[in-house]
Amino acid sequence: xxxxxxxxxxxxxxxxxxxxxxxxxxxxxxxxxxxxxxxxxxxxxxxxxxxxxxxxxxxxxxxxxxxxxxxxxxxxxxxxxxxxxxxxxxxxxxxxxxxxxxxxxxxxxxxxxxxxxxxxxxxxxxxxxxxxxxxxxxxxxxxxxxxxxxxxxxxxxxxxxxxxxxxxxxxxxxxxxxxxxxxxxxxxxxxxxxxxxxxxxxxxxxxxxxxxxxxxxxxxxxxxxxxxxxxxxxxxxxxxxxxxxxxxxxxxxxxxxxxxxxxxxxxxxxxxxxxxxxxxxxxxxxxxxxxxxxxxxxxxxxxxxxxxxxxxxxxxxxxxxxxxxxxxxxxxxxxxxxxxxxxxxxxxxxxxxxxxxxxxxxxxxxxxxxxxxxxxxxxxxxxxxxxxxxxxxxxxxxxxxxxxxxxxxxxxxxxxxxxxxxxxxxxxxxxxx
Amino acid sequence: xxxxxxxxxxxxxxxxxxxxxxxxxxxxxxxxxxxxxxxxxxxxxxxxxxxxxxxxxxxxxxxxxxxxxxxxxxxxxxxxxxxxxxxxxxxxxxxxxxxxxxxxxxxxxxxxxxxxxxxxxxxxxxxxxxxxxxxxxxxxxxxxxxxxxxxxxxxxxxxxxxxxxxxxxxxxxxxxxxxxxxxxxxxxxxxxxxxxxxxxxxxxxxxxxxxxxxxxxxxxxxxxxxxxxxxxxxxxxxxxxxxxxxxxxxxxxxxxxxxxxxxxxxxxxxxxxxxxxxxxxxxxxxxxxxxxxxxxxxxxxxxxxxxxxxxxxxxxxxxxxxxxxxxxxxx
Numbered sequence: 001x002x003x004x005x006x007x008x009x010x011x012x013x014x015x016x017x018x019x020x021x022x023x024x025x026x027x028x029x030x031x032x033x034x035x036x037x038x039x040x041x042x043x044x045x046x047x048x049x050x051x052x053x054x055x056x057x058x059x060x061x062x063x064x065x066x067x068x069x070x071x072x073x074x075x076x077x078x079x080x081x082x083x084x085x086x087x088x089x090x091x092x093x094x095x096x097x098x099x100x101x102x103x104x105x106x107x108x109x110x111x112x113x114x115x116x117x118x119x120x121x122x123x124x125x126x127x128x129x130x131x132x133x134x135x136x137x138x139x140x141x142x143x144x145x146x147x148x149x150x151x152x153x154x155x156x157x158x159x160x161x162x163x164x165x166x167x168x169x170x171x172x173x174x175x176x177x178x179x180x181x182x183x184x185x186x187x188x189x190x191x192x193x194x195x196x197x198x199x200x201x202x203x204x205x206x207x208x209x210x211x212x213x214x215x216x217x218x219x220x221x222x223x224x225x226x227x228x229x230x231x232x233x234x235x236x237x238x239x240x241x242x243x244x245x246x247x248x249x250x251x252x253x254x255x256x257x258x259x260x261x262x263x264x265x266x267x268x269x270x271x272x273x274x275x276x277x278x279x280x281x282x283x284x285x286x287x288x289x290x291x292x293x294x295x296x297x298x299x300x301x302x303x304x305x306x307x308x309x310x311x312x313x314x315x316x317x318x319x320x321x322x323x324x325x326x327x328x329x330x331x332x333x334x335x336x337x338x339x340x341x342x343x344x345x346x347x348x349x350x351x352x353x354x355x356x357x358x359x360x361x362x363x364x365x366x367x368x369x370x371x372x373x374x375x376x377x378x379x380x381x382x383x384x385x386x387x388x389x390x391x392x393x394x395x396x397x398x399x400x401x402x403x404x405x406x407x408x409x410x411x412x413x414x415x416x417x418x419x420x421x422x423x424x425x426x427x428x429x430x431x432x433x
Numbered sequence: 434x435x436x437x438x439x440x441x442x443x444x445x446x447x448x449x450x451x452x453x454x455x456x457x458x459x460x461x462x463x464x465x466x467x468x469x470x471x472x473x474x475x476x477x478x479x480x481x482x483x484x485x486x487x488x489x490x491x492x493x494x495x496x497x498x499x500x501x502x503x504x505x506x507x508x509x510x511x512x513x514x515x516x517x518x519x520x521x522x523x524x525x526x527x528x529x530x531x532x533x534x535x536x537x538x539x540x541x542x543x544x545x546x547x548x549x550x551x552x553x554x555x556x557x558x559x560x561x562x563x564x565x566x567x568x569x570x571x572x573x574x575x576x577x578x579x580x581x582x583x584x585x586x587x588x589x590x591x592x593x594x595x596x597x598x599x600x601x602x603x604x605x606x607x608x609x610x611x612x613x614x615x616x617x618x619x620x621x622x623x624x625x626x627x628x629x630x631x632x633x634x635x636x637x638x639x640x641x642x643x644x645x646x647x648x649x650x651x652x653x654x655x656x657x658x659x660x661x662x663x664x665x666x667x668x669x670x671x672x673x674x675x676x677x678x679x680x681x682x683x684x685x686x687x688x689x690x691x692x693x694x695x696x697x698x699x700x701x702x703x704x705x706x707x708x709x710x711x712x713x714x715x716x717x718x719x720x721x722x723x724x725x726x727x728x729x730x731x732x733x734x735x736x737x738x739x740x741x742x743x744x745x746x747x748x749x750x751x752x753x754x755x756x757x758x759x760x761x762x763x764x
Contacts, residue, residue, distance in 0.1 A: 324545035325551075326545050
C-alpha cells in the first residue's frame with residue numbers, strides 16, 4: 001500500500017475536468033482522493049502523510065507519451081526499459097508507449113509480455129508496448145494483434161518502417177477494429193524519401209545532402225486517411241512534420257474520418273537550419289522542416305488538428321552519431337526535454353496556454369490511445385506531474401536519466417522543468433528544486 | 434589586419450570575395466615555379482601533409498601531390514582500400530591516428546558531404562577539402578576561376594553557365610559560390626531532374642535549353658555526367674542526353690560570340706561534350722589542369738601561415754614555417 005501524499009498549494013490544472021485553481025491534492029492508496037482548497041488543514045495529522053509543498057508549481061495529470069523507443073530487447077547499451085522509464089519519469093511522463101522496432105521485433109505475445117514485465121520491474125513510468133503491424137515489420141503479413149493485446153499491447157505500428165503496401169494497411173485498419181485499437185503509421189513514401197538525410201530545400205541544396213521532400217510524408221498521410229475512410233478504422237499518424245500534412249488531416253477530420261495525429265517537440269521548435277553544421281543531433285526522420293511548416297504545426301496544436309504531442313524519443317550511441325551526416329542514424333532523445341521545449345516554444349510564445357499544453361501532453365494521448373491516466377478525477381490512479389512552469393535551465397545531456405545524449409538542445413536555455421512525478425501514488429521522480 | 438584564410442579550406446561558401454581574390458592572386462607567382470627546370474621551392478620544408486583520399490581520384494590527388502612536393506613538403510598518400518578504413522575504422526579515428534604522428538595538414542576527399550568539416554572540427558591540423566560528397570570542391574572552383582581570369586582578365590561581370598548534373602555536383606556548388614562572390618553572373622543548364630529542386634533560391638539563373646545558355650554565356654563549365662545517373666532513373670539514356678544537353682561544335686557555332694569551354698574532368702567524350710569541342714580552339718580544359726597545381730600551392734602556402742605578400746616565397750626564399758608562429762587555430 002502506498003503512502004498518503006498531499007500536494008499542497010499548487011496550481012492544479014486538470015483539463016479533463018476543466019479544473020484550474022490553486023488547490024491541494026490528496027492521494028490515498030495510490031488513487032486521487034480529493035482536490036480542494038482546505039484539504040491540507042483537514043489531513044494534516046494523518047499517519048505517514050507526506051506533504052509536498054507545490055507553491056508556485058503546477059500540478060497536472062501525468063504526461064503520456066504514445067511514441068518512444070526504449071531499445072530493449074536488442075540494444076540495451078543504448079537504452080533499457082528501466083532507464084527509459086526513469087527518463088520518462090524525470091520528464092514528467094507517467095506512461096509511455098514503446099515502439100516495436102526492437103531486436104527481435106515486438107510482433108508476438110511473448111515479446112509484448114517481456115516488455116510488460118520489464119516495465120513492472122523498472123518501477124518508474126508505466127510502459128505500454130505497441131505491437132508490430134506485420135510480422136518482423138516486414139510489411140508482408142499481419143502480426144497477431146489479438147494475442148499481443150492480450151499480453152498488454154495498446155496499439156499496432158510498423159514504426160520506422162512505413163507500411164508500403166496499401167492493401168496491408170487497409171487490412172490492418174479493418175482487423176484492428178475488432179480490438180478497438182489505433183493503427184499508427186510512420187508516413188513515408190519510400191521511393192521519394194530514398195537516400196534522404198534531411199528536408200529537401202535550400203539547405204539540402206547548399207549542403208549537398210540528399211533531401212526528403214514534404215510530399216514523401218503527405219502522400220502516405222492522405223493514403224492512410226483515405227483508407228481510414230474506406231474501412232472506418234482508426235489511423236493515427238505519427239510525428240507529422242509539414243504544413244501539407246496538417247491540411248490533409250484537417251480535410252480528413254472535417255469529413256468525420258477517424259484520423260488522429262501527433263507532432264514531436266522538435267518539429268514545433270526547430271527548422272532545417274539546425275542541420276547547418278552537419279549536426280547529426282539534428283538528424284531525424286521525418287526531418288526538421290521549414291519555418292513555415294513549424295508555424296503550421298504550432299497552429300495545428302492550438303486548434304486541435306494535431307491531437308497530441310509525442311516525443312519519438314530515440315536514443316543512439318555516441319559513436320553512431322559521431323560520424324559523417326549521411327551515415328549517422330536518425331533520431332534524438334526527447335523524454336527529458338519535451339516539457340521544456342513545449343513551454344518554451346508554445347506557451348512562452350503565447351500560442352497556447354498551460355491548460356491546453358497539458359491537454360495535448362496528457363489528456364489527449366490517454367484518450368486517443370485509450371490508456372488509463374490523463375485525469376485527476378477522484379478515484380482514478382494517482383498519475384500526477386508537478387512542474388515548475390517558469391524556471392529556466394540549461395540542457396546538460398550528461399545529467400539525463402536516459403542513456404542517450406543525442407539532443408540538439410544541448411547547451412540551450414529552456415523554460416519549465418518537472419519537479420515531482422507520481423505513478424500510482426508512488427513518487428518515482430524528484431527533481432532539484 | 435592581415436587577410437588570412439583561417440585554419441581550413443572547407444568550401445568557398447564561407448569565404449569572402451577578398452579571401453578568394455587573395456588565393457587567386459597568390460596563385461599567380463606560383464604558376465611560374467612549375468615552368469622552371471627545377472620545380473621546387475623550400476616554402477613548406479619540414480611540413481608533413483597527408484593526402485587522405487577515400488574516393489578514387491587521379492587528377493586532384495596528383496595535382497595536390499605535385500603542389501605539395503614543389504613546395505618541399507613531406508607527403509603521404511592514404512587511400513581507402515588497403516588502409517585501416519577498409520578494416521572498418523571510422524573517419525575520426527583514422528584522422529586522430531594520423532595526427533598522433535604529428536602531421537601539419539590533411540587533404541581529404543570523401544564521399545560524404547560535410548566530411549571535411551567533420552574532420553576539421555576534430556583535429557588541430559589544417560584541413561583542405563578536396564571534394565566532399567555533393568557539397569563542395571573548392572580548389573576545383575578556384576582553378577576554374579583562375580583559368581577564366583587568365584582568359585578574360587577579370588571575373589566581375591562575366592557570364593558563366595554550368596551545364597549538366599548540378600544536383601550531384603560539388604564542382605557546381607563551389608563554382609556558384611566563388612563566381613558569385615567575385616561578381617560574375619552564374620547560370621545553370623541541365624535537365625530539371627538533375628538540378629536541385631531549390632536551385633532558384635541559390636541566386637543563379639536557370640536555362641532549360643542549352644541553346645539559350647550558349648546565347649547568354651561567355652563561358653560554359655561542362656560537368657561530367659556520371660553513368661549511374663541513367664540507371665538511377667534521372668535521365669532516359671546517354672544518347673538522348675547528348676542530343677539535348679551535349680555541348681557540340683554545331684551548337685557553339687550557332688552563337689556569334691566566342692565562348693570558352695571548361696570541364697573539370699574526367700570527360701565522357703560524346704556524352705556531355707563532343708571531342709571536337711573538348712579539343713577545339715575555345716577549350717581551356719588543359720589550362721585548368723595546369724592552373725590546378727598553382728592554385729593548390731597557393732592554398733597550401735596561405736593555410737600554412739605564409740604571409741599574403743608572396744614576393745619572397747615565389748623567388749624561392751627561405752621557408753616561412755619557422756616555429757609555428759604562422760600557424761593559427763582561430764577563425
